[in-house]
Amino acid sequence: MTLGQLKVFVLVARLGSVRAAAAALDVSEPAVSQALAALRNHLGDPLISRAGSTMELTAAGQRVVGLASQIVNLASEAEEVVRRSNGAPDLLRVVTTSTLAHAVVPSLLEAFGSRQLSVEATLGTADTHEMEALVSERLTDVALGPRLGGELDSEPIMRYRLTALRAASGHDSETWLVDPTVADSMSDASRVLQRLGVPEHRVRVFPNQAAACAAAAAGEGTVLAVEHLAVSQIQRGVLVPVPLPGLPFDALWYVTTLAPDRRTVAATRFRRFLSTPDAMHAMHRADGGVPASRFKPPVYVTIWS
Amino acid sequence: MTLGQLKVFVLVARLGSVRAAAAALDVSEPAVSQALAALRNHLGDPLISRAGSTMELTAAGQRVVGLASQIVNLASEAEEVVRRSNGAPDLLRVVTTSTLAHAVVPSLLEAFGSRQLSVEATLGTADTHEMEALVSERLTDVALGPRLGGELDSEPIMRYRLTALRAASGHDSETWLVDPTVADSMSDASRVLQRLGVPEHRVRVFPNQAAACAAAAAGEGTVLAVEHLAVSQIQRGVLVPVPLPGLPFDALWYVTTLAPDRRTVAATRFRRFLSTPDAMHAMHRADGGVPASRFKPPVYVTIWS
DNA sequence: CGGTCTCCTAAGCGAAGCGTTAAGCAGGGC
DNA sequence: GCCCTGCTTAACGCTTCGCTTAGGAGACCG
Numbered sequence: 196m197t198l199g200q201l202k203v204f205v206l207v208a209r210l211g212s213v214r215a216a217a218a219a220l221d222v223s224e225p226a227v228s229q230a231l232a233a234l235r236n237h238l239g240d241p242l243i244s245r246a247g248s249t250m251e252l253t254a255a256g257q258r259v260v261g262l263a264s265q266i267v268n269l270a271s272e273a274e275e276v277v278r279r280s281n282g283a284p285d286l287l288r289v290v291t292t293s294t295l296a297h298a299v300v301p302s303l304l305e306a307f308g309s310r311q312l313s314v315e316a317t318l319g320t321a322d323t324h325e326m327e328a329l330v331s332e333r334l335t336d337v338a339l340g341p342r343l344g345g346e347l348d349s350e351p352i353m354r355y356r357l358t359a360l361r362a363a364s365g366h367d368s369e370t371w372l373v374d375p376t377v378a379d380s381m382s383d384a385s386r387v388l389q390r391l392g393v394p395e396h397r398v399r400v401f402p403n404q405a406a407a408c409a410a411a412a413a414g415e416g417t418v419l420a421v422e423h424l425a426v427s428q429i430q431r432g433v434l435v436p437v438p439l440p441g442l443p444f445d446a447l448w449y450v451t452t453l454a455p456d457r458r459t460v461a462a463t464r465f466r467r468f469l470s471t472p473d474a475m476h477a478m479h480r481a482d483g484g485v486p487a488s489r490f491k492p493p494v495y496v497t498i499w500s
Numbered sequence: 501m502t503l504g505q506l507k508v509f510v511l512v513a514r515l516g517s518v519r520a521a522a523a524a525l526d527v528s529e530p531a532v533s534q535a536l537a538a539l540r541n542h543l544g545d546p547l548i549s550r551a552g553s554t555m556e557l558t559a560a561g562q563r564v565v566g567l568a569s570q571i572v573n574l575a576s577e578a579e580e581v582v583r584r585s586n587g588a589p590d591l592l593r594v595v596t597t598s599t600l601a602h603a604v605v606p607s608l609l610e611a612f613g614s615r616q617l618s619v620e621a622t623l624g625t626a627d628t629h630e631m632e633a634l635v636s637e638r639l640t641d642v643a644l645g646p647r648l649g650g651e652l653d654s655e656p657i658m659r660y661r662l663t664a665l666r667a668a669s670g671h672d673s674e675t676w677l678v679d680p681t682v683a684d685s686m687s688d689a690s691r692v693l694q695r696l697g698v699p700e701h702r703v704r705v706f707p708n709q710a711a712a713c714a715a716a717a718a719g720e721g722t723v724l725a726v727e728h729l730a731v732s733q734i735q736r737g738v739l740v741p742v743p744l745p746g747l748p749f750d751a752l753w754y755v756t757t758l759a760p761d762r763r764t765v766a767a768t769r770f771r772r773f774l775s776t777p778d779a780m781h782a783m784h785r786a787d788g789g790v791p792a793s794r795f796k797p798p799v800y801v802t803i804w805s
Numbered sequence: 806c807g808g809t810c811t812c813c814t815a816a817g818c819g820a821a822g823c824g825t826t827a828a829g830c831a832g833g834g835c
Numbered sequence: 836g837c838c839c840t841g842c843t844t845a846a847c848g849c850t851t852c853g854c855t856t857a858g859g860a861g862a863c864c865g
Contacts, residue, residue: 196578197823198502199823208637212841212842214841225824225845229823229824232844233821233823240585245831245842252638254585255581255582255586257764258581261639261640262574262575263578265570266574269567269571273543273568274543277544277560278544280560280563281559283559286559286562288562297707297711317566332513333516402602402708403708403711405713408710409713412738431738433738459562502852518811519812530814530815530854530855537814550811
């Protein structure tokens with residue numbers, strides 16, 4: 196399986212014919228056919244076949260074409276990125292939990308970027324286990340979230356409090372509304388649910404805490420929330436704390452990097468920044484709204500094993 | 501640039517030495533060194549170099565390693581997927597706008613899946629322009645959102661209303677709080693802002709409408725929201741409509757597929773499903789919370805040009 | 806200064822990738 | 836039936852990949 200074969204496959208799938216793909220690539224038709232044959236042979240599936248005047252993706256073909264398209268895209272992005280990165284700003288790669296990624300880290304990076312000239316930040320999400328691998332293998336510069344073990348250098352940056360909240364007039368007291376961080380079984384939120392013995396079918400996962408809180412405010416259940424991120428709803432009485440054993444639960448967010456002599460310059464500067472009042476303010480402000488011009492879709496980092 | 505070279509590079513970056521990577525791959529050390537040299541030569545950047553006892557990524561290397569890791573991952577996922585997809589359920593690939601992706605489509609797919617045995621759905625986001633390409637090029641089966649042109653078959657599925665909402669006691673009337681759909685300049689939301697002449701620095705983008713509504717409820721500005729998705733906040737008086745020229749704005753969501761004779765079986769069944777009361781109910785319920793066991797991170801589809 | 810560790814280069818070789826031309830083969834239209 | 840269109844196969848050649856062994860260059864240490 197080569198990048199060229201994947202590119203050919205995507206193009207055939209898009210254009211609906213070998214002939215058209217060959218024309219688009221300005222090569223002979225057998226060249227395309229052969230690349231396709233090699234890929235089919237390698238994967239052990241026809242992927243795409245003629246059906247009358249058009250071509251039809253097989254079940255496997257439908258699944259592969261999306262992946263292949265992403266691969267080809269990323270490959271050209273890699274070439275692009277190298278071309279642009281002479282004299283480019285320093286790069287700070289951050290991974291964090293889902294909760295922090297939506298609500299806290301964007302404003303933190305915004306603040307860091309505005310005081311550090313020429314720093315470019317990328318943000319991804321990962322679970323605790325992935326974070327350890329990503330940091331130790333130098334695939335990311337900084338992890339924010341739970342304390343990490345190994346030879347990594349973790350330091351607490353902020354105290355926070357997990358609370359159960361519910362609408363003042365809420366009906367459904369069985370359903371738990373949470374954000375995707377609970378998918379990480381090592382996270383504080385996940386442990387709280389485990390300790391309460393909440394069964395999985397009683398848990399509804401929302402894309403982020405704000406959505407979960409909105410559903411809780413509408414009386415759809417109990418949200419497990421970071422208190423200071425829901426402070427405005429609590430103050431306005433929209434949500435009220437629910438007393439439960441072990442809740443509220445106080446915990447810490449940590450910053451983790453490699454040991455001082457092994458970390459990048461940007462990581463060191465970022466750690467220093469985290470202890471400033473500006474950083475504290477950004478984390479408490481924590482609204483997740485960024486100016487339109489800075490908005491970019493999130494980058495999803497995955498690790499390869 | 502080959503997949504093998506990228507794999508070697510990622511491994512060297514992770515393990516911090518050519519020697520270790522060679523051992524891990526069970527090949528000779530020059531084999532690794534040579535693959536790395538080929539990649540360096542192709543990209544025109546050293547990517548990674550020795551710095552004393554360890555190795556150090558260059559600026560370009562830092563950027564490339566993440567992409568390379570994803571590429572290698574996706575490639576093995578592609579092989580995986582083919583292996584598993586004999587006798588696998590039908591695949592329904594859906595793209596939609598950010599608004600719908602978070603709040604409406606998950607419950608819709610949930611409902612569809614529970615009545616259609618053996619359908620597997622994937623969900624991605626794209627802007628209007630990308631949607632047209634994705635559907636016509638058969639990279640996706642169904643698009644939900646704006647009406648699409650070309651030879652595509654668009655049909656309205658639901659009326660909705662864009663409204664400006666604000667906290668009853670809100671202070672900031674200059675700032676607009678929106679979800680990422682406004683990044684698509686062809687979207688209804690984006691046009692509304694254009695027509696109102698809102699400058700970009702007055703717009704704050706949130707990851708989804710729920711977060712934007714929460715910020716509006718806290719008095720941070722005016723949210724441009726889909727009315728029935730904020731209905732509970734309106735009923736409770738947390739948010740109140742703001743009368744503005746051209747608002748509220750009534751619009752339609754459409755479903756788009758290829759022409760009837762060219763679309764997949766799953767796409768046809770899904771279109772039929774959309775006209776059922778179950779589907780209507782799912783769209784109005786529209787909470788975005790899915791049971792934990794069904795939760796998966798979103799799949800981001802990108803198109804290749 | 807000579808060992809040792811690590812990375813790079815050189816040279817060689819088999820296997821694939823990637824392209825060509827020429828020919829075979831299914832299906833639709835008349 | 837015949838031709839035309841469009842995908843595949845066959846045969847061939849050039850280039851690149853990917854691996855080996857052998858040897859050289861640079862840093863570190865005693």
